Amino acid sequence: MEDIDLQIQSLIALSQTGDKAAYGRLLALMAPRLRAYFSRRLQDPADAEDLVQETLIAIHTKRETYNPALPFAPWVYGIARYKLIDHFRRRGVRRHVPLEAAGEILAESDTEAGATRADLNRLLARLPARQRGLLEDVRLRGLTIAEAAPRHGYSEGAAKVALHRTLKSLSASVAADED
Amino acid sequence: MKTEDLIAGLALEPGFPGPRQLERKLILWSGVGALMAALLTLLVLGPRPDMDQIAGVASFLGKAGYTLALAGAGLWLARRLGQPGARAKGPLLALSLLLVGGLIATVVELARIPAGERAGQLMGHSAMICPLAILGLGLLALCPAMIVARRLAPVRPAAAGAAIGLLAGGLSATAYGLHCAETAVSFLVIWYGLGVLATAALGAAIGARVLRW
Numbered sequence: 001m002e003d004i005d006l007q008i009q010s011l012i013a014l015s016q017t018g019d020k021a022a023y024g025r026l027l028a029l030m031a032p033r034l035r036a037y038f039s040r041r042l043q044d045p046a047d048a049e050d051l052v053q054e055t056l057i058a059i060h061t062k063r064e065t066y067n068p069a070l071p072f073a074p075w076v077y078g079i080a081r082y083k084l085i086d087h088f089r090r091r092g093v094r095r096h097v098p099l100e101a102a103g104e105i106l107a108e109s110d111t112e113a114g115a116t117r118a119d120l121n122r123l124l125a126r127l128p129a130r131q132r133g134l135l136e137d138v139r140l141r142g143l144t145i146a147e148a149a150p151r152h153g154y155s156e157g158a159a160k161v162a163l164h165r166t167l168k169s170l171s172a173s174v175a176a177d178e179d
Numbered sequence: 180m181k182t183e184d185l186i187a188g189l190a191l192e193p194g195f196p197g198p199r200q201l202e203r204k205l206i207l208w209s210g211v212g213a214l215m216a217a218l219l220t221l222l223v224l225g226p227r228p229d230m231d232q233i234a235g236v237a238s239f240l241g242k243a244g245y246t247l248a249l250a251g252a253g254l255w256l257a258r259r260l261g262q263p264g265a266r267a268k269g270p271l272l273a274l275s276l277l278l279v280g281g282l283i284a285t286v287v288e289l290a291r292i293p294a295g296e297r298a299g300q301l302m303g304h305s306a307m308i309c310p311l312a313i314l315g316l317g318l319l320a321l322c323p324a325m326i327v328a329r330r331l332a333p334v335r336p337a338a339a340g341a342a343i344g345l346l347a348g349g350l351s352a353t354a355y356g357l358h359c360a361e362t363a364v365s366f367l368v369i370w371y372g373l374g375v376l377a378t379a380a381l382g383a384a385i386g387a388r389v390l391r392w
Contacts (some may be wrong), residue, residue, distance in 0.1 A: 014305035015193040024190030031182050053185050058392065060189040065262045067198050078263025083335050086391075 004029070005139055006124065006170070008072045013171030016068065025166060027056055037080055041097075047087070055083050071139065099179075131166045134159060204257055204327045205346075209254075212320030213350035219316065221356045228349055235246035235360070239260040242356045248277055248350050251347025257342035261331025275344070281368035288364045303361040306370050313352045313360075313374025316383065321378060325385055333390050341379045341384010348378030 007029065014022030038048035058079050066075050081097055086177050088095045102138035124132055130152050137148035138159075196314045206387030222224025256270035303309075352371045361362050361367070 012195055014247070016195050018193055020190050020193045023193030024186055025216065027189060028188040031186065049182065053180070056182070056185060056189065057272070058332070060184065060192075062263075062330075063194070064196050064201050064284055065198055065332045067197050067262065067265075068195050070195075070265070074264030078265075078334055079332065082263065082332075159362075 005073070006135075009139065009167060010092075010171050011125060012068055012072065013167065028057065030059065031056065034080055038084065040070070042087075051080075051087055055080050058083060059068060061167055065066060127170070130154075131162055134162060135166050135170075182294065196256065198262060201261075201330055202254075203310045204330075205254065205324060208323035208327050209250075209320045209346055209350055212323050212347065213354055216316040216319045216351045219319070219358055220354050223332070223371035224312075224358040226357055229360055230357075238360075238362045239356050242359075242371070243307065244291040245277070245367060246349050246352035246356065246371060246375065248349070249274075250346050250353065252277060253342050253345030253347075253349055253379070256329060257331070257339055257346060258391035260316050260335060260339040260342055261328065261333045263332050263334055266354020270342075278372070280371060281364075285365040285368045287349070295326045297303035301365050301369065302364050303363060303366045303370070305359060305361060306366070309359060309366075310356070310377055313348060313355050313371060315342070315379075316351035316354055317347045317374070317378035320350045321382060322383070325382070325389060326385070328390060329392075332388065332392060333386070336390035336392075337383045341383035343386060344379035345375065345380065348375035353377065 006022050008026065011022045011026040011029070015026060031052060034050060036051045038055075039045060040053045042048045042051070055076075059076065064078065066072070077100075081099075085097050088097070133150045134148055134154065137143045137151060138145055143151075145163065146156050148154045151157070152159070154162060207312075227235060227239065230239065252270055252274040256267060257269055257273065259265045259267040289300065292300060324347050325340070325345060327345045328339065331339060352375050355371075355374075
């Protein structure tokens with residue numbers, strides 16, 4: 001699940017530059033995860049597939065509400081959960097949809113992209129250990145910058161700068177690889 | 180439609196512009212509404228008579244500071260509530276501080292004056308008109324702001340609508356302050372506050388219908 005988070009960050013950075021293929025890959029990466037999320041919660045696979053599509057459309061039409069400085073998973077999870085609640089409401093079913101950890105939605109997947117994972121490990125290996133540690137703590141383990149900074153010998157301010165630079169260089173090296 | 184085809188279709192317009200753009204639009208359009216409310220206040224109701232004196236300007240600015248802070252809390256809240264997965268703790272705390280702080284200031288002000296004068300101080304000369312005027316003027320900012328807010332993705336549409344109403348109400352209360360010559364803190368907190376809350380309630384009712392997605 002660590003890899004997927006960094007893959008997503010890179011794909012978002014690329015889509016921000018107008019890269020349609022990266023954006024398509026991001027949506028394609030979400031589809032099986034959303035499918036797993038909805039299939040587990042709905043009996044009818046056709047309903048689940050409808051919700052997958054509705055959620056993908058919502059991700060697209062509401063993409064300006066995503067703040068790229070924040071993790072992606074809680075945002076997608078918020079949308080998927082809203083669509084699920086909306087689905088039950090339309091059916092007239094009163095059902096409680098419990099609030100789960102947002103990371104769940106990335107963990108739930110039928111398929112695992114092995115090739116890109118290898119790519120990503122190669123990319124991550126290029127980062128200095130200290131930066132990589134900070135990035136993993138903040139982006140993957142969900143620590144706040146204030147919590148993670150001292151673990152890697154940063155002040156809070158320096159950690160913010162380092163994190164920003166790390167993500168930037170990461171997406172730059174992805175971009176370079178794509179060319 | 181197959182999901183793969185859907186993705187291919189969606190991926191024709193990539194990009195995550197970030198919420199800044201949306202926020203700017205919200206400020207711009209509620210600002211246009213506020214400007215119209217200010218114009219309407221000045222042209223129809225007329226400026227407060229002491230606007231040419233330092234004390235009058237100071238009183239206006241003080242009241243404007245409070246009502247603009249309420250509008251700011253509304254904007255902040257709307258931004259958070261319109262973003263799936265975001266927490267609204269910060270803006271809710273700011274809003275509670277403004278409301279509780281206002282109520283404390285009201286109690287302190289009223290406690291300082293003789294009991295017989297308290298009702299007069301609290302009611303001023305326009306207690307009945309003030310909330311209605313703010314609600315009415317608030318519509319001018321509420322409508323454009325609500326249209327922009329339809330681009331948000333609120334998980335709780337009514338709450339997001341209330342936040343938009345708080346923004347609009349805070350702005351219209353500021354505009355109404357151009358006319359209203361009441362200077363008491365208690366008047367501001369209670370009657371302006373009531374007008375702003377009424378606008379927020381209207382925003383909640385509208386939001387529950389139009390902010391669904």
